[in-house]
Structures are given as structure tokens and as C-alpha cells.
Amino acid sequence: MLKEEVKKLIDAAIKKCFPGAAVLAKVEYPATPEHGDYASACALELAKKEGANPREVAEKIVAALKTPDWISKVEIAGPGFINFFIAPKFLTEFVCEIDKAGEKFGSGQDGKGKTIVIDFSQPNIAKPLGIHHLLSTIIGQSLYNLYKFLGYKCVGVNHIGDWGTQFGKLTYAYRKWGDRAAVEKNPIAELLKLYVKFHEEVEKDASLEDRGREEFRKLEKGDEENKKLWEWFCRVSMEEVQKTYDYLGGIHFDHTQGESFYEDKMEEILELGKLKKVFVKGEEGSLIVKFPGDKYPPYLVQKSDGATLYSTRDLAAVNYRTKTWHPEKILYVVDVAQSLHFQQLFETAKILGLSKTQLIHVIFGRMQFKDKKMSTRKGNIVLLDEVLKESVAKALKIVEEKNPDLKNKESVAHAVGVGAAKYTVLSQNRTTNIVFDWEKMLTLSGNSAPYLQYVYARAKSILRKNSKFKIQNPKHKPEAQNSKKYILKEPQELALARLLPKFPEILRHAAGEYKPNMIAGYLFEVASAFNGFYNSVPVLQGAESEQAGRLALVEATTIVLKNGLNLLGIETPEEM
Secondary structure, eight states: OHHHHHHHHHHHHHHHHSTTOOOOOOEEOOSSGGGOSEEEOHHHHHHHHHTSOHHHHHHHHHHHOOOOTTEEEEEEETTTEEEEEEOHHHHHHHHHHHHHHGGGTTOOOTTTTOEEEEEOOOOBTTSOOBHHHHHHHHHHHHHHHHHHHTTOEEEEEEOOBOOSHHHHHHHHHHHHHOOHHHHHHSHHHHHHHHHHHHHHHHTTOTTHHHHHHHHHHHHHTTOHHHHHHHHHHHHHHHHHHHHHHHHHOSOOOSEEOOGGGGGGGHHHHHHHHHHTTOEEEOGGGOEEEOOGGGOSOOEEEEOTTSOBOHHHHHHHHHHHHHHHHOOSEEEEEEEGGGHHHHHHHHHHHHHHTOOOSEEEEEEEOOEEESSTTOTTEETTEEBHHHHHHHHHHHHHHHHHHHOTTOTTHHHHHHHHHHHHHHHHHHTSOTTSOEEEOHHHHTOSSSSSHHHHHHHHHHHHHHHHHOOSSOOSOTTSOGGGSOSSOOOOOSHHHHHHHTTGGGHHHHHHHHHHHTOTHHHHHHHHHHHHHHHHHHHHSOTTSSOHHHHHHHHHHHHHHHHHHHHHHHHTTOOOOSOO
């Protein structure tokens, strides 16, 4: 990767000019093309430590650089910034290498021999998927895609909420008011209705709470009837959830393991905690973790009646995942509301010595709606299914307006509508609240999935129109090449070409920060540069060598857009 190579060049120059200096170069992307392709402020940092003039330090570093031929020039700007410019000849050759690599461009073996477990989506049995589930599901899936692309062995886990007292309440409610045929026909809606009715009846008769707890105790002890009912609740619920995953497209889990999966794995944790005196007596005989220096509030791991909690099951999960997959990292893609729980969980796992694996809470904010009167709002839940279907319906109207003769309008509308919903989440910084805005989401002229998909389709149409000769591309046989190779030179050509080598770098940065929005932002930049190129340079005019070179650039752009959107789980229709 060029960024890393520039860093090595600067570090070598610093070592030569300033032996013993404890400064390693940081290389960034300049804000404007006028300042080059890569830049470093290392001279300013070094000058501060050396008590020297930063510009003079920069001059010494530049003089000591062993500049390779892929760098056309190095400039010093302002008080001592060092700017690097990539040579057009190299960019031309790099474009051809992208075309040769195809769907593998940007991938790597960074994670060879390493495993990452990603816990994401986490629906609850007998409850509908709300729009908030979209965040965990697609952020988690995009990270899974990204790490797999970079050579890691990925283990995707759907940790479903399928255990707890609520299932005793649901069992009681079903036996009292339920109808099997109604549940089979519309599982989640009917089960939710029964659960809500139970709580309504509790307002009239508080003793129902005890009956619900008793039903769950029977389930915990292995009561056959209650177990069969619980298994049925889980099966029909997950069948409904899977329909939503299928509609979203590209959602994959290697393992679906609910909280119940860890029921026989918690005793080991409880015994270990008591043995190490990490779990101590709390109120009325409960077990809690007290953190040194009161770093966090006490962490409840067992109730006074002996019942366990999701905290106990999460500790068992850390232990199981570590022993089973030996991962380098375990990522938990869960919203910010659970921050304290994960801080307590990770600290407890560390104190217990359960795992040397890096445990990471990939936080995301809450979903906010620009339009407060969304038609899909049902009580306090905005149903994910309805949002997706409305997005596809809106996309179909746009497709019919823009291209009424398109043959596969419905499939394109699905790709555009679902892609728009995914991108509106993935294009925003996950650490802030995500704003859901229909108009912005489906625009064809801004930072949206439909815009990127449209640019991709436009680029593919250019390639389809090319029938004269082979694209300037190393994957074609030598005799198919044009006799004279065209070196990119037009400003708009270079503006686009200079972005493409950054794709592998952006992927690594996004993986390191667990932020898919970095990929989205980069793809938007590429698409915008392509439009500038397309509107200014006649791709299919001029000498054959010029056309071949520009077509190679078009093809490289489609590869970058497709590979990037695929990582985000977004389809790329060939026509729109």
C-alpha cells in the first residue's frame, strides 16, 4: 500500500538525518489535490523536540529521501508539511493492475491465521424486529464482510434472546388465551399480543407474576410440556426473523446461539467466581462483583433466589467462545445503552482470567427520524419489515420515472430500496445517533446508495458500448493490446485515478476503527470524481490508445465501487 510505503520512506530519511530521534512519521491524506496525494507533518513534531526550525527540518528530510519513480515530486508547504505526488505513469499502470485483480482488489492476507468472532443482530424471541435491529445487523455484517475480505477467519454469531422469566409469562399466557392456528399464521405478532395481554392482566391480578415465574422454573428444570412450547415459540419466531434477513439480503451467521445455549455452561463460571472470591455476597444472598476502587457499580451475576441473569450467560459465552474458536478479538455490535454492561462484563472476564482475547464493544447510537410521523410507527416500535418494504416501493417509483422501459424493474427497485436503507446507516459515524431521512436516503444526486449504484450502472453502460477493441488491461493477451499505451494526463482523469490506490488503505483503516462509514465516504468520493471525469472527458472518442486508457480507468472504477458496496452488503445493478 502506497501510504505505508511513503511512511517507510520518511522514517528512513528521519533515521538518516536525525539518528536517535524518537519520531515516526504519520502519513495523512491532504485536504485538497493541490497538496498532493499523501502528506506528513513529521517535521513539525521533530522540530519541536529538536528545538529547530520546522521548515529547515523538512528540507533535511526531503533531501535525504530516496524517492522512487512512482513519486513524481515532493514539496514542502507552509511551516514544514511534506507533500507527496504520485506519478501519472504509475497511476496508469495501477489502474491496469486493478482491472487485473478484479473482485480481489483491496483484499489481503492481513488476518491469515487469525480468528475474529462477531456477535451481531441479537433479536428477541416472540418480539418483532424493529428498525433499531437494522443497525446491529448491518453494521455487524459489514464488519464480518470486511474482515473476511482481509483474510481473517470470521465467526458470525447471532446471540438471540431466548431465555428468561418472560418465557414463563408467555407460556402461561398461551395456555390461558392462545390459539395455535393464529400463532402459526402470524407467529411474532400473536406471541407479542399474548405477552402484552399477560401484563395487562397483571394490573388486575398481581398473582399472575408468580404463575409466570413458576412456569419458567418448570422450564429450567426440564418440564417436557413447557420445553416443547418454548422450542415451538423459538422455531416459529426465528422462521419469521429469517424472512426479514432474506429480504435484507447478504445476512449470514455461522452460529445462532441463544442465551439458553449457555444454561449448562454457567455453573463452571459461578464456581470459578466463588473460588477466586470475585463473586461475593450481595443483598439477601445474591452474588455480585465488586470492582477495585469502585471503578464500576456492582455487577449482579446471580439473584438471591439462585436465578442467573444475562450477565452470567455473557460470561459463559466469553469462556465458550475463547475455548472453542481461540479468537484474536470478540466484537459485540450492540447499542450505546449497553455500555456499562459491557464495561462490567469485560472487566469481570479479565479479573476471572477467562480470556486473553481482546473484547470490544462496537458501540452505535440510537436511530432518530427526521420525519416524526412515519406511517410504520406501531406504538413505540418502528417495524423493520415495513420500513424496508416502503423503501423498496419508493425506489420502484423512482426507477419507473427514470427508466420506464427497464426489464427487471422490481429486482432493481429491491436492490436500490434495501441498499438505500443499509447505506443510510453505514454512511454515518456509528458512534453518533443515526438519522433516518427518506428524502436523503433515496436521492440520486447526493451521498446515498442509489447515487453510487447509478454511477456504477452508468460506468458499466460505457463499458458495454465499447466494441472496437480490448481495454488497456494486463489480463488481456499481448496481441490484443493497443500498440501505444496512453498515460493518463487530463486533470479529471488524474483526479479519479489518484483515489483508486487508496481503496486498500481505507479498508484497513475502517477495519481498525470498526467503522464502515469510512468505506462509504470513500466510495462517495470516488463516485463524485467519476462524474467529474465522465462529464469532462470523452471516453469513447479520440485515438484508440486514449480510449483504451480511459476505458481501463472506467473499469477500475466499477471494480472499486462494486467491491466496496459488496462489503457494505449493497447490490450493484448493471442497469438502472
